[in-house]
Amino acid sequence: MSQINSKITEEIRSKVKALLSAEEIAAFVGFIDGTLPMTARPFTARSPEDADRLVFNSFCVVNPAVYLPPLLKSLEPPRRPTDPLPEGPLPKVGILATGCWSRNISIQLQENQIARERVVVLGTGCRGMVDMRKVGSIIDGREIEKAYELDDRISVSGKGFSEEILLEDVLRDNCLTCICPNPVIMDHRVGGQVPDRRVDNRFPFVDEIESKSLDKRWEWFQNEISSCIRCYACRNVCPLCYCPTCFVDDSRPQWVGKSLDPADTSIFHILRAFHCAGRCTNCGSCETVCPMGINMRVLTSKLTKDVIDLYGTEAGVDSDAPLPLTTYSETDRQDFMV
Amino acid sequence: MNKIYGLERADLEKWLSRWSEKSTVYCPDEGDGRGPASFSGWKVWAGDVLPEIKPGPAKCSIKTFYFPQPESLHTFSTASDDPDAFLLMEAERDRSANVLVGLRPCDARAVYLNGLPYSKDPYFQHRDSRTTLVGFSCLEQCSTCFCQEVGGSPFDTHRLDIAITEIKGRFIAEVLSERGEALVDGAGGAGPASDKEIAELDRLKNEAKVLKSDSGENLKAKELMALYNAGFWDSVADSCLNCGACTFLCPTCYCFDIQDEVVGNKGRRIRYWDSCMFPLYSQHASGHNPRGMKMQRVRNRFMHKLKYFPDRFGPLSCVGCGRCIRECPVNIDIREVLKDLLGVE
């Protein structure tokens, strides 16, 4: 067991147990061990006993901020949509937050999806999460039956094999280009501060695609999305996606056809990414949860890169700075225009 | 008594090339492991060697084959000068004969299960009647496989036309249907399996059967509303993202939606996969949604598979392939739900 992560786990458990026992929070969003090796299941702890099941490890790949707005809403007393919020304090929710997760919480605050006084953030530094696909290619696609985590390595074994893998070799690409491993907002700290990662190039994949010719880029894009089954896992796992009616569900007009037409799937991916422009925190959930292994994060990374180039903003890092697409400058570049 | 043949690898390859003469032969397509997986999961057999068939079910289920995404039901014209404008005509159907080699018994069982609600569906039946399924029994199961718990078996033969079991480098082919016989008859080159091989096959089958429990009967005996009102649904739903990954990868999730598409003055009515995980699935035009809450939708998915379907048709609508367990972004495990349901008094 990883010393660092087991210490964080212990601290989370005791802190959450205390918060839940004292009824300071009604629920806590964290992770428990999954039923398969190297998985962590997002979990909502609602009782002090639940807190004992919480864990933190290198397999917490889903950004828990996605659960925050609906969970807060569900804890409000039932009322009609037009009725005002009842007077007095409403139940609070605790949440575990690493750097990127806390940036998403910050964005949700900026976009008025959640109220700061109802959220208790347990912040922890993050050394990156594991990409199962990278692990899979190292062990040649064989099935992992047992895995355990050490501080800098993972040991995996299955039928006829047993290997130790360096954590650094199997971290997700978004974690390898992480600029913000420590939380930007927090109420309680668990674990220690994690040193910033040295990142020479934050957008290697974007650069790689940009260097291709137009036709090659189209070919890459079409190939990338060709296996999309439109399960919308990437959309649903994204903490930025909270519209009551998504553009894919609009019927009048219908922006996106419902079946697997390449034009429709292209538009879905472009618009999904575009809606994250200037808001994406590079948490990597979309890419991780895709059952088909589509690297759709390249699109949001491209937008992030352009936002930095053009408007100099970093999503969710500075909660006082407005989000880039909710503001403007009179001197914004317009050399793209005819 | 089924005919049982014993083949060397080369004999089997010879069979495949003979079949290729009259039909299109497909085999599993796992992709190269890098980049996105292939959507269809099936590719036309290249005509060379028997493809490697990995243990456990392929990434995408046989649903990609039986329920094309999308399937054109009807076509029509919207041209103002066409006297038949806006008249729906039956779309042209695929006339080719197909042989699918290398699917796992769970996928074939899924075709059998889907055939129950689709018994009168002309599109499904048309495709099924032109498709011969040659399955490979599972000598090795994945940790996510649980077919024995839901009425299947690694040697299940439901809907299979030919079941092949690899024993000590030789392939033992059980011919199970007339369609299977028709394939084998013309192909030649294979002798009957030896008594020893047949005995070994029986032994393997019996061994697998021992594990079988009958969750299906057990759940059928339970009261519907007791399962419906069980306490654990909320905690299952707490983690769920309400995406459609489980339903779209599931071989027995067969729900579809119908929609019209028009390009220029040509139109088509298509049906395509829909998922009960999506809020829009059950939403009325008035805005009222009978399953407006995430928990209700999660519950509906599992209740349909494990209670509603068996109550109506008999078997559970789950083949235990474990795809949903492997691919669920938040590790919702149907085995846990099944256990919870079985525990309901």
Next chain:
Amino acid sequence: MNPYLPYSARINDAVVETEDGNIKTFRLVLENEEERRKFRQTPGQFAMLSLAGKGEIPIGIASSPTEEGYLMFTVNKAGLVTTALHQMPVGARIGVRGPLGNGFPINTEIKGKNIVIIAGGFAFTTLRATLIYILANRADYGKVTVIYGARTPGMLLYKDEFKEWEKRDDVDVHVTIDQEAPDWTGLVGFVPTVAGEVGPSPENSVALICGPPIMIRFTMPPLEKIGWTDDQVYLSLENRMKCGLGVCGHCNVGPIYPCKDGPVFTRTQVKSLPLEY
């Protein structure tokens, strides 16, 4: 036979029913003579109306099989297809797929019984079919009582026909509106209240109730008070439907598919189901 392929029909007539203009009754004539002859609906059944390029919608058949040669559908403008349908001119082509569902058991369970029809607002459509059928086979049924209400006089359906029915002495008609309105001389009050006042005897009777869920909920207590039981009450369930054949999955209420097993159920049956409609 492809059950997904609609019959082709033409809009023969379209009448605006209500003052808000949102409800129209369409009279459709199937283009093929033989199909016209073969199409025999049971009151309470529905059909898929199919607008090529827009889609399909399930709509209750408002005409009785005794009205030969045409089909009637009363359609509320709500979504994509119904809006397009409302804009279609007389003579336009439309697809009809059906009849679908079970319909009221007019020739079995409820034959020979006293019939109480209770409806609210726009839900009178399949009950119109039922009433017309019963009146055409009057001798097969006992006393017939109709209780129908809408928000305002202008929101009542089939106004001319109601005038005719009110004149007849073999059917007892009570039409009510929610609130006093100028020039309205009839009953005022909600359907449940009126149903309580009329107090139809449960003896050898069945009630066919269609309307908004809230109306159904409040109509039951006054009926139960005078001895009505759940298995005497027939309701029609609605849910989002796509195929109408019990395959696509959309309309399921627990284990049943209203499109195939229903839409008509006794209240006893409905009560045994999850509340997912």
Next chain:
Amino acid sequence: MSQSWEPKIIAFLCNWCSYPAADLAGVGRMQYPPNVRIVRVPCSSRVSANLILSALKSGADGVLVSGCHPGDCHYISGNLYARRRFALLKNLIEFIGIEPGRVNFFWAAASEGGKIVEVMKTVSASVKELGPAGRMVKRFDVPARSPQQKFA
């Protein structure tokens, strides 16, 4: 490609400057290419990515979006917000391989009838140069995503 092919271009013009500019061009009997189809919108910021991509999907060979000059927006700053979105969108769709000339943005004041005609001519010519749009256009001849059709 035959010589007679003419592109279809959808122009989203804002109600307050660009549409009046096109109107002025008409009043002044200035000719603009007939393959430009104008859609009047309240403001250039009304033109979402959805609209632009829908135009391409529905078979437009080119898209033109025009609003008031910065500082002149009827709604004070609509076009300034839009400018950021357009910049990002244009980069993104070119990133995935849509030809740079397909989607065009410009500003036109109500008095600039001559300028709008010039832009329409330029865009029309450059789209014609690019040829018919092939990417992101919805068609029916694309095989369905099922193996038997994919390889047929």
